[in-house]
Amino acid sequence: MTGQINWQHLQRFYPFAGEAIGANNVDYWLPRLGLPLILAHITQWAITLVLFAVQVRLSVLAWQTYRKDPQSPHPEAFFWGSNFLVHGLTIAILSYMSLRYVAEVNGWTQVGDPRYFAPTWVFTVIAVGMMLSRTSQAAVDRVLRGALLVCLVVTLGLGTLNRLGNWRTYAREGIAMGGLSKQENTLRFFMKQAQDEGLVAVVFVARLSDYPTYTFAEAGMVNAVAYRGEWQPDMTLATSKPTRVFLALPSDFEMNTTNLQIQVMKGWIAQYDAQALPDERLQTTVYVFDLLPNS
Amino acid sequence: MEEQTYRPPAWQTRLNTLWERGKWGLLALAIASQCFYAFIDGPAYQHDVGQQNGAVWNLLEGRGVALNVSYDANDISTVALYPVTWWPPMKTFLLAPLMTLTNNDIWWAAMLLEWAFLAVYFVAFFALLQAFSRVIAGWVRFAIFAVWVLLSAPTGGDTNMMSLACFILTIALSQWSLRLDRPTLGWGLAIGGAMAMAMALRYAYYPYIAILPLAFFAYGVLMKRKAWWLVGGIVAGMGLLTVLGVLLYNYAQSGVFLAQVQSET
16 A cells, blocks of 8 residues: 555546446457457456446336335335446446555556456446337337347347467367366366375465465465475575475576576575476466475 | 326337346346356456365365465475465365365366356346336336346456345345335245355455344334334344354364474474
8 A cells, every 4th residue: 555546547447337238348359359459458447337228217217116105115216226336336446556556567457457346337237128118119218128139239249259279178188177177287286196106295485466365375275385484595494394396487497587486496406406397377377396304 | 196197118118028028037147148158268266266166175184274375395296285374264165065076176076066156146136137127118127237248247257246246136126125024034034045155255345244134134123114124133143153153164274274383393
C-alpha cells in the first residue's frame, strides 16, 4: 500500500459483465483472426455495456411492477436490489484496492482480474434469460433484445470455435490430461520418487513471474519442502539428512544476468553437476541433484 | 395487453416442451460435461488452490493447515510449518475426508471435490432459473443449459468456482423463499449456511455478508413484513460467525507458527 492513488490502474478495468456470456473468447480470438486487439477491447466493452443496459431496463420494469401492486410478493424486486448492491460493492471495493495498492510485477491489479467480478455473473445470466423471454414490442425492448442477440452470436460463435479446437486436438492427439495430471514425468512425480527413495525433496524456485506458483503447487501436492529462506550471493547448501534438491528456473534463465536467485542457482548447477529433468510439461526448467550430509 | 395476445413461434413452443420433458437430463448432461473437461484438465493447481491442497498433508497429521518449508540453507532438510492463512481454511478442511476416501491420493481427492462443487454450481443455477420460471421462458432455460453443455459455463475455475457455486446457491435459495413467501427460520438457516460456505472458501466473499441482510431488510420494508428481517438477521449472524471463526482459526495458526519460529531462534 502506498500513500499515492494509482489512477493508471483503472485503465486495466476488466469489462466483467461480458464474461458471463463468454466474452473472454473475444479477447482470445479476434487477434488470431487477424483483427486488431483494440477492436477486441472495444467489442468486450460494448458487450458489457449492452448487458448493463439490459439490467437497468429490467430493474426499472421490476420497480414499476412493484409500484402498481405493492401488496403482492415481488421476488424480482429483491433480485434486482441485490444485483445493484453486489455490482456497486464489487466495483467500489476493487476500485479502492486497485487505486491504493501497487500493481504486481506482471501488471496484475484487482480491477483487471475477472475472477473478482464472479459474483456479478449470476445476475447477468438471469438478466439475459429475462430479456430474451420478454415478448414486449416496445422500442427499447426491441433494441435491447436485438443488441443482446448480436452479442450472443459473437460470443457463442467464438465459444464454438474454442470447443471445436479442443475436440480437434483430442481427435489428433488423443485425450491427454493437462494440469496436475496423473501422468508420470511431472515435477511431483519426481519429488514423490525421491521421497520413496528415503530422501527429503526440497525445491528452490526463482520467483520472477507466475510460473513458480505452479512449482510450489506441485511441491505441496506431494508434501515436499519449499525453500522460503533468505538468498545471499555466496550462499552454500548443507543438509543433515539425504536430500534431493530441485531447482526451478524460467526457461530463458541462461540469458538472465541480474536476478540473484538465478545467479545463485546457476552456480549450484555447475557446482553439483545438476541434471535437467527431461520433460517440457514441467512448465519450467528444473535441475536436480542429490545432497548428502557433510558433502 | 400486448403480452397477453402474444403467440410464441412454433420452435419456441417445441423447445418449451423439450425443457419440461428433458430438464433433469439436461442438468445431468451439464454436470457430466463440465466434470469431463475438469478431468482432462486435472484438478486446479494455480497458486491459491495449489497451496490449499498441499496444506492437507499437515492437517491430516494434526499440524493444522500448513505447508512444509525450509528457511535454513545450512540445513535444508530442517522442515518448518508455514501456515496457510492467505485464504480461509475450508478448501483444505473439505479435502481432508476425501483423502481418507481415496487412500491419500491427492489427485483424486481434489478431483472429487471439484466435481462435487461443479454439481452444486449447476444445481444452484438450475434452481435459480426454475425460481424465475414465470419470467424466463422454458425455451430460454433450455438454451442456457444447452449452451453450457456444448460450450462452457462461467464457472471461474479453482476455489473461486467453489465459492461462486455456494453464492449462486445462496441467491437461488433466497429467490425460492421469496417465491414461496416463506420468511422462516429454516430458510434463513439454509440461505445463511450457503453464504457462510462461500465465505469460508474465499475472503473475496466477505463483503457480500452485508448484501443479503440489507436486501432482506429492504424487502421487509417494501412488503411491510418484518418476518423477512428475521431471515436477513440469520444470514447476517451466520456470516459474522463465519468471519469470526476463520479469523480466530488463522490467528491461532499464526500463533503456533510464531511460537515455533521463536523456539527455533
